Amino acid sequence: MTLASSSSDDVILFDEIATAGGQSFGVATLNVPAALNALSLRMVELLTPQLQQWAADANIAGVILQASGEKAFCAGGDIRGLYDTIREHGSAPNPYAQNFFATEYVLDHLIHNYPKPFLCWGHGIVMGGGVGLLAGASHRVVTPTSRIAMPEINIGLYPDVGGSWFLRRMPGRVGLFLALTAAPLNAADTLFCGLADVCIDQARKAEVLQAISNTSWSTDAQANRATLSRLLDGFVVSALPASLVREHFDSVNQLMAGEELAVIDQRLRSLQSDVPWLTTAATTYTKGSPTSAAISFALWQRVPRMSLAEVFRVEYNVSLACCAHPDFPEGTRALLVDKDRNPRWQPATLAEVTPAIIEDHFIDRFEGTHPLADLT
Numbered sequence: 406m407t408l409a410s411s412s413s414d415d416v417i418l419f420d421e422i423a424t425a426g427g428q429s430f431g432v433a434t435l436n437v438p439a440a441l442n443a444l445s446l447r448m449v450e451l452l453t454p455q456l457q458q459w460a461a462d463a464n465i466a467g468v469i470l471q472a473s474g475e476k477a478f479c480a481g482g483d484i485r486g487l488y489d490t491i492r493e494h495g496s497a498p499n500p501y502a503q504n505f506f507a508t509e510y511v512l513d514h515l516i517h518n519y520p521k522p523f524l525c526w527g528h529g530i531v532m533g534g535g536v537g538l539l540a541g542a543s544h545r546v547v548t549p550t551s552r553i554a555m556p557e558i559n560i561g562l563y564p565d566v567g568g569s570w571f572l573r574r575m576p577g578r579v580g581l582f583l584a585l586t587a588a589p590l591n592a593a594d595t596l597f598c599g600l601a602d603v604c605i606d607q608a609r610k611a612e613v614l615q616a617i618s619n620t621s622w623s624t625d626a627q628a629n630r631a632t633l634s635r636l637l638d639g640f641v642v643s644a645l646p647a648s649l650v651r652e653h654f655d656s657v658n659q660l661m662a663g664e665e666l667a668v669i670d671q672r673l674r675s676l677q678s679d680v681p682w683l684t685t686a687a688t689t690y691t692k693g694s695p696t697s698a699a700i701s702f703a704l705w706q707r708v709p710r711m712s713l714a715e716v717f718r719v720e721y722n723v724s725l726a727c728c729a730h731p732d733f734p735e736g737t738r739a740l741l742v743d744k745d746r747n748p749r750w751q752p753a754t755l756a757e758v759t760p761a762i763i764e765d766h767f768i769d770r771f772e773g774t775h776p777l778a779d780l781t
Contacts, residue, residue, distance in 0.1 A: 417451045418473075421465070422614065426621030428466040431459040438474025444534040445483040446505050453512045460520050466622035466629050467522035469614075470538060475607070478527045478551075479535025482509065484560065487728070488737040496729040498770070506565075506724045507776040509534065510717045513566050514780050517541030517713055521626050522633045527551055527595075528607050537566025540600060544633055547592045547601040549642055556587035558693035558701070560740050561732030561748065565724050569704040570716040575599060578661035579650055584701040585661075585673070586686035587693070593648035605640045613640055649682045656683060666702040670755050694732040694748070695755040696762060703763050714780035719767065721777055726766035 418436050421429040433452055435442040459465040472478045482505075490501040516523060516538060525542035527535070531553045539545050539553075547553070555564035555572070564572055564584045572580030575598045582588060595601035605613065616636050622629050650657065660672050660683075676687040690698070700723060708716050727733040731751045739748035752758050769775070 416445065417448050419455050422469075422618050424466065424618050424620060424622055426466075426623070428464055428622045428624075430617055430622075431455070431465050431468045433468065433470050435470075435472040435479055438472070438476065440483075441477035441480035441530055442472045442474065442535070443480055443483045444509070444538070445486065446501075446508060449508050449512050453508070453515060456512075456515055456519070463624065465521065466624075467524065467617075467633060468519065469524045469526065469617075470516075470542065471526040472528070475529060477530035477535070478525075479532070479538060480530045481533030481535055481556075482566075484737055485741055488734060488742065491728050491734045491737075494728075499725070499728050502725055502728045503771070503776065506721055509537070509566065510721060510777060511780070513537045513541055514714065514717055514777075517567070519543065522630045524633065524637075526610065527553070527601065528610075532556055533564075534566050536564075536568070536600070540567060540571045543630055544603075544637060545595075545601040546637065547595050547604050548607040549592050549604060549645060550607065551592050551595065551601075551604075553590040553595050553600065554587055555583055558585065558587050558697045559689065559736060561694040561697055561730075561734075561736030561750070562727055563697050563701045563704065563723065565720045567713060567716060567720070569708045569720055570711070570713050571600070573705060573708055577654060577658045579654070579657055581661045581702070581705050582657045582686070584705070585669070585693075585698055586690045588682065588686040588689070590650065591646060591648070592642075593645040594650040596645075597648045597651045602634075603637050603640075604642045604645060605637065606642055609640050613637070616640075653680060653683060656680075664706070666699060667755065669702075670698070694736060694750050695752060695758050696730065696732050696750070697736075698755060699758040699763050700727075700766055703767075714777070717780055718775055718777045721775070722768065722770055723766045725770040726768070729770070730762075730766070 416437050418434040420432040423429050459468055490499055523542045524544040525539045526546045527539045528548045531539055555568055557563050572584055592604045673687045673690045678684050736748045739745055
């Protein structure tokens with residue numbers, strides 16, 4: 406296997422793997438392991454044009470997105486950098502936030518619609534913005550130690566990066582449960598929920614890359630996707646720990662049943678169970694931002710018939726609104742800055758989250774054409 410370095414920056418590395426038929430696979434590596442490969446604006450600005458270049462290059466048969474280090478593929482977006490600009494701008498327009506979310510969502514949309522095989526290796530911690538990268542890949546690999554979550558309710562945000570779209574497409578009402586409770590998923594859960602395609606031992610990653618190098622690829626993207634699927638199937642783990650989502654699927658659906666968040670709220674607050682995964686999820690919900698819960702529920706109700714591009718345009722408005730409202734900066738302060746883990750939510754209870762507050766998160770926060778108008 407030959408790795409030919411094409412270009413690099415210290416936060417993300419780009420290489421190419423030569424293959425048996427003369428074509429290559431592009432390899433992008435998130436390279437901030439000390440920060441659990443948190444996705445910064447700089448990383449997105451580097452990754453998007455490189456992916457576009459590879460998409461247009463007839464010599465590139467496919468792309469691999471991976472990360473440095475053994476702890477995390479990507480633990481989310483660089484929220485701390487965003488927090489500093491929110492403190493500066495308050496409820497006024499925030500140019501950094503506008504650019505941050507638009508740029509990130511363009512990248513996520515590109516991955517979902519990539520014209521060539523796109524393998525994402527989701528080893529270790531995969532949260533928030535990392536899930537946004539993983540979810541859209543044509544070939545999503547997790548390992549037995551992968552841990553996936555959308556924990557935004559803890560910081561006054563909501564599952565964005567297309568989460569409103571892919572959570573709605575999980576079995577039953579599991580996606581709503583994950584949005585409201587930040588419940589973690591193991592590898593078997595991700596397979597059951599349709600968030601991953603195969604589970605492969607991390608120790609066999611080098612073998613997978615060598616197999617890709619040893620394979621002769623064509624110029625037919627669909628044929629190459631099938632070839633990559635067969636190749637990966639030869640490395641899948643034979644046995645995994647049980648999927649907690651599958652095991653407790655009926656309980657999750659019962660907890661999330663109905664179209665009234667207030668009723669779901671009461672079920673979670675009064676939950677009595679001997680299943681630690683469920684009780685921890687319920688406790689997380691009770692400590693999370695009531696406004697975040699209301700936004701996630703409103704999105705759950707609004708997006709079923711939207712296209713992915715439409716969802717990203719809605720999420721753009723909602724994310725900028727979160728920057729202008731108090732809970733996102735307060736949750737970030739409590740969890741990531743001061744680390745007192747004692748956020749003071751405003752409003753403090755779900756009953757105080759008025760329809761007007763919810764609707765204010767969906768209004769346009771830009772002038773002229775929507776920044777994501779070109780997404781289709």
